[in-house]
Amino acid sequence: MSAEKYLAILQDKVGVAVFGTVNEDQKPDSRYINIGVANDQGVFFMTSPTSKFYSQLMNHPFVSITGMAKADGEMEVIRIKGEVRVLGQEKLEEVLKDNPYVKDVYPDEEKRKDAQVFQVFKGTGNYMHLQKRFNEDFTFESTNG
Numbered sequence: 001m002s003a004e005k006y007l008a009i010l011q012d013k014v015g016v017a018v019f020g021t022v023n024e025d026q027k028p029d030s031r032y033i034n035i036g037v038a039n040d041q042g043v044f045f046m047t048s049p050t051s052k053f054y055s056q057l058m059n060h061p062f063v064s065i066t067g068m069a070k071a072d073g074e075m076e077v078i079r080i081k082g083e084v085r086v087l088g089q090e091k092l093e094e095v096l097k098d099n100p101y102v103k104d105v106y107p108d109e110e111k112r113k114d115a116q117v118f119q120v121f122k123g124t125g126n127y128m129h130l131q132k133r134f135n136e137d138f139t140f141e142s143t144n145g
Helices: 003-014 052-059 089-096 101-105 109-114
Strands: 016-022 028-034 037-039 042-047 062-071 074-088 116-129 134-141
Touching: 003 016, 003 037, 003 042, 003 062, 003 074, 003 116, 003 134, 016 052, 028 042, 028 052, 042 052, 042 074, 052 074, 074 089, 089 116
Parallel strands: none
Antiparallel strands: 016 028, 016 062, 037 042, 042 116, 062 074, 074 116, 116 134
């Protein structure tokens, strides 16, 4: 499968994944983040500029992402390590318009206006299907900035 297929699994089957960053003390930190969009241009997600996550991304623009989809007795795991860039608030509706969780995470219109979109634009990943004992590495890089 191509990276695009694995990223589609991350968006469509996983939905929420653990994002790892480095904190101000150079220690690992992690949290669950909604996958806004994942496609051939990378992984798109949002966060508030008042969050520690935002500060960590701005200070060290790299993440690790781990997600698992479990259905019908099967488990698929996707891991990604990649470089991140901020796209800004003006991209929020465009990038995340079809994602129903935007309004769940930020129900208040005013808070949603502050949210910033980030893009994992370049990275490496690994896909595993545990029952089929299938394991494959992949890479991706956005052609858009």
